[in-house]
Amino acid sequence: MTTPTAPTETPAPQAPAADPRLLVRSGGLTGYLDDLRRRLAGGELGSAPVVIGLILIAVIFQSVTGHFLQADNLTNITKYIAGPGLIAVGVVFVLLLGEIDLSLGSVAGVCAAIASVLAVRQGVSEWLAVAAALAAAAAMGALHGLFFARIGVPALVVTLAGMLAWSGLQEYVLGDLGTINNRHDGLIATLDTHFLGDGDIAYAWALAILAPALYLLAQLRTARRRRQAGLTARPTTDIALRAGALAVLALPLAYALNQDRGLPLPLVVLVGVVAGTDFVLRRTAWGRQVFAVGGGIEAARRAGINVARVRISVYMTSATLAGLGGLFIASQQGSADKQLGGGNVLMSAIAAAVIGGTSLFGGRGKTWSALLGILVIQSITTGLDMVHAAQAIQYMITGAVLLAAVVLDSVSRRTRAGAART
Amino acid sequence: MTGAPVLQLRAVSKRFGAVQALTDVDLTVHAGEVLALVGDNGAGKSTLVKTIAGVHPVDEGTITWHGDPVRLTRPQDAQALGIATVYQDLALCDNLDVVANLFLGREKHLRGLLDEVAMEQKARELLDTLAIRIPDVRTPVAALSGGQRQVVAIARALVGEPSVVILDEPTAALGVEQTAQVLDLVERLRTRGLGVILISHNMADVRAVADTVAVLRLGRNNGVFPVAGTTQEQIISAITGATDNAVTRRQARLTQEEDAA
Numbered sequence: 001m002t003t004p005t006a007p008t009e010t011p012a013p014q015a016p017a018a019d020p021r022l023l024v025r026s027g028g029l030t031g032y033l034d035d036l037r038r039r040l041a042g043g044e045l046g047s048a049p050v051v052i053g054l055i056l057i058a059v060i061f062q063s064v065t066g067h068f069l070q071a072d073n074l075t076n077i078t079k080y081i082a083g084p085g086l087i088a089v090g091v092v093f094v095l096l097l098g099e100i101d102l103s104l105g106s107v108a109g110v111c112a113a114i115a116s117v118l119a120v121r122q123g124v125s126e127w128l129a130v131a132a133a134l135a136a137a138a139a140m141g142a143l144h145g146l147f148f149a150r151i152g153v154p155a156l157v158v159t160l161a162g163m164l165a166w167s168g169l170q171e172y173v174l175g176d177l178g179t180i181n182n183r184h185d186g187l188i189a190t191l192d193t194h195f196l197g198d199g200d201i202a203y204a205w206a207l208a209i210l211a212p213a214l215y216l217l218a219q220l221r222t223a224r225r226r227r228q229a230g231l232t233a234r235p236t237t238d239i240a241l242r243a244g245a246l247a248v249l250a251l252p253l254a255y256a257l258n259q260d261r262g263l264p265l266p267l268v269v270l271v272g273v274v275a276g277t278d279f280v281l282r283r284t285a286w287g288r289q290v291f292a293v294g295g296g297i298e299a300a301r302r303a304g305i306n307v308a309r310v311r312i313s314v315y316m317t318s319a320t321l322a323g324l325g326g327l328f329i330a331s332q333q334g335s336a337d338k339q340l341g342g343g344n345v346l347m348s349a350i351a352a353a354v355i356g357g358t359s360l361f362g363g364r365g366k367t368w369s370a371l372l373g374i375l376v377i378q379s380i381t382t383g384l385d386m387v388h389a390a391q392a393i394q395y396m397i398t399g400a401v402l403l404a405a406v407v408l409d410s411v412s413r414r415t416r417a418g419a420a421r422t
Numbered sequence: 423m424t425g426a427p428v429l430q431l432r433a434v435s436k437r438f439g440a441v442q443a444l445t446d447v448d449l450t451v452h453a454g455e456v457l458a459l460v461g462d463n464g465a466g467k468s469t470l471v472k473t474i475a476g477v478h479p480v481d482e483g484t485i486t487w488h489g490d491p492v493r494l495t496r497p498q499d500a501q502a503l504g505i506a507t508v509y510q511d512l513a514l515c516d517n518l519d520v521v522a523n524l525f526l527g528r529e530k531h532l533r534g535l536l537d538e539v540a541m542e543q544k545a546r547e548l549l550d551t552l553a554i555r556i557p558d559v560r561t562p563v564a565a566l567s568g569g570q571r572q573v574v575a576i577a578r579a580l581v582g583e584p585s586v587v588i589l590d591e592p593t594a595a596l597g598v599e600q601t602a603q604v605l606d607l608v609e610r611l612r613t614r615g616l617g618v619i620l621i622s623h624n625m626a627d628v629r630a631v632a633d634t635v636a637v638l639r640l641g642r643n644n645g646v647f648p649v650a651g652t653t654q655e656q657i658i659s660a661i662t663g664a665t666d667n668a669v670t671r672r673q674a675r676l677t678q679e680e681d682a683a
Contacts, residue, residue: 222539225539226539226542229539229540229542229543230543231539231542231543231546282536283535283536284534284535284536285529285531285536288518288522288526288529288536291515291517291518291522292515292518292522292526294517295515295516295517295518296513296514296515296516296517298511298513299512299513299514299515299523299526300515300526300527302497302509302513303513303526303527303528304498304527304528305526305527362517363515363516363517363518364517
C-alpha cells in the first residue's frame with residue numbers, strides 16, 4: 001500500500017531534474033505552432049475564437065456591402081464602442097469575482113445625469129461636474145459592495161435593486177424635462193467628437209508604432225530578467241512574432257483612421273483604460289487578490305485576503321467605469337436623458353465581456369475581452385444597419401453569438417478539466 | 423532522533439454548548455518528529471487540531487511553545503508562532519498557477535508591482551528542496567493531479583517557514599503512488615527538523631512515517647505509543663477502547679474461516 005520506508009535514511013532531495021513527462025517545446029515557429037495546438041486542444045482557447053469571429057464578420061460585411069472596412073465606417077465603430085466598452089470593462093471586473101452587477105446600466109445613466117445637471121443647469125465647471133459624477137458612481141458601487149460583502153445579500157439581488165433605484169434617481173435628477181443637452185463644445189461634448197491633434201495624422205501613426213515597440217521592449221526585458229534568474233523565458237522569435245502581429249493589426253488601422261479624421265479620443269480612452277486595468281489586474285497584489293477571490297473564496301480567506309474589501313473595491317471599480325461609460329454615451333448622443341443606460345446597454349456590456357472570453361464562472365478573464373467583445377457586437381450592429389436589416393434580426397444574431405460564446409466557455413471549461421495533466 | 427519539545431498541550435479542555443469535545447488532553451510535539459494523531463470519528467482530532475491552529479481557543483489548560491505559555495485565539499496567532507495547517511480541503515485557488523498559490527497573501531514586490539521572477543525562483547527552490555516535481559510551476563492548479571495538489575498545499579504551508587506543520591488527512595483522497603509521494607514529503611519535513619502532526623485514518627500510512635502515535639478516544643487521551651515496538655492491534659484497541667470490538671471480531675472471524683478452508 002505504501003512504500004517501505006526507513007525513517008533514519010530518508011533519501012536526500014535529488015537534484016531537480018525536469019519532469020520526464022513534461023513536454024519540451026521545440027524552438028522556432030514549429031514549436032510555437034505545436035504549443036498553440038496543444039493549448040487549443042487542452043481547452044485554453046484564449047482570444048482565438050473571438051479574433052477569428054471578428055475577421056469573419058469583417059470579411060462577410062465587406063463582401064456584402066463593399067464599404068464596411070472604409071475609413072469613415074471604422075472610425076464610427078471605434079467611436080460607438082467607447083461607452084458600452086467601458087461598461088463592459090466594469091462587467092469584466094465583477095465577472096472575475098464570479099459575480100454579476102445588473103445595476104451598471106443605471107449607474108451609467110445616473111452618472112451622465114448628475115454630470116449634465118451640475119454642468120448645464122447648476123453652472124458648475126464641467127471638470128468638477130464630471131469628477132463629482134464619477135465619485136457618485138463609485139459611491140453607488142461601494143453601496144452595492146457593502147450590502148453584498150458585509151451583509152451577505154446575493155449580488156444579483158443587490159444590483160437588481162440598484163438597477164431599479166438608480167434609474168429612478170436618474171429620472172429624479174433630470175427633473176421634468178427629462179433631457180439635458182450637452183454644453184456646446186464643452187468637456188462632455190468633446191469626449192466623443194475630439195480627434196487627437198485635431199486630426200493630425202502623427203498621433204495615430206505614433207500610437208500604432210509605439211504600442212508594438214513598447215510591447216517588444218517590455219517583453220524582451222522580462223525575458224532577459226527571467227533568463228538571468230535561470231527561469232524559462234519566452235523565446236525571442238516568439239516575442240518578435242507577437243509584436244509583429246500587433247503591428248500588423250495597428251498599422252493598417254492607423255492608416256484607415258488617418259484616411260478619415262485621425263485618432264478619435266474615445267478609442268484612445270477605451271484602449272488606455274483596457275490596457276491600464278489589464279496591467280493592474282496582472283501585476284499588482286490587488287489584481288492577484290481579485291483573481292484569488294474569484295477562484296476560491298475560502299482559499300483566499302485562509303491566505304489572509306480581506307475578501308469583503310476586495311469585493312467592495314471591485315464593485316466600486318466597475319461602477320466607476322460604468323459611470324465613465326455613461327459620460328461617453330451622453331457625449332455620443334448629445335444629451336443625458338432618461339433612457340441613457342437603459343434598454344439593452346447593460347446586456348450588451350455583459351454579452352461583450354463573455355463573448356470576449358471572460359468566464360461567467362469567475363477567476364478567468366481579461367479586460368481585453370471587453371474590447372474584443374464590444375467590437376464584435378458593434379461590428380454586427382453596424383454591418384446589419386448597413387444592409388438595412390431590421391432591429392429584430394440584429395437582436396437575434398447578437399443573441400446567437402452570445403450563446404455561442406457561452407457554449408464555448410462551458411465546453412472549454414470541461415475540456416480543461418479533462419485535459420488535467422497528471 | 424527527535425529534538426526538544428516545540429509545542430506542548432497540558433490538560434486542554436474544550437466545550438461546545440453541552441458537548442465536552444476535549445477533556446484534559448495532553449500532547450507534545452518535538453522538533454524532527456512525526457506525531458500521528460489517530461482516533462475514531464468524533465474522537466476530537468479535528469477539535470484538537472483547531473485549538474492548535476487557533477481556530478477554537480481552548481477553554482481550560484495551557485499551551486506552551488518552546489516552553490513559554492502562549493494563547494492562541496486567532497489563526498493568525500498560530501501562524502505568527504510558526505504553526506502551519508494544511509486542511510483536508512487544501513484551499514487552493516484553482517484558477518491561479520502554482521507560484522501564485524504558493525505566495526498567495528505573501529506576494530513579493532518590486533517597485534510596488536508583483537515580482538513574478540523572484541516568486542518563481544523561490545517557488546522552484548522550495549519545490550526542489552522538497553523534491554516535489556510539478557511539470558510546470560506556471561500551470562493552473564486545476565490542471566494538477568490530486569497528489570500534486572496535496573504537495574502544493576503542503577509546500578504552501580512551508581513558505582512562511584513554520585516549525586510545526588499540521589496535516590489533516592493528507593492521503594485520504596490519493597492513489598497508491600501519490601500517497602507514497604506525500605509520505606516521502608512528510609519524511610523530508612522531518613529531516614528538515616520540523617514537527618509534523620499527521621491526522622490519518624490509514625494505519626499503514628501511520629506506521630510508515632510516524633514516530634509516535636497519540637490516540638484520542640471520546641475527547642480524552644487514550645495512550646501515546648512509539649511506533650517502533652507497537653502492533654497495529656494495540657493501536658486499534660486504543661482507538662476503539664477495547665480488545666473486543668468490531669475490528670477484532672471481524673479479524674477473528676476471517677481467521678476462523680481461513681482455518682476452516
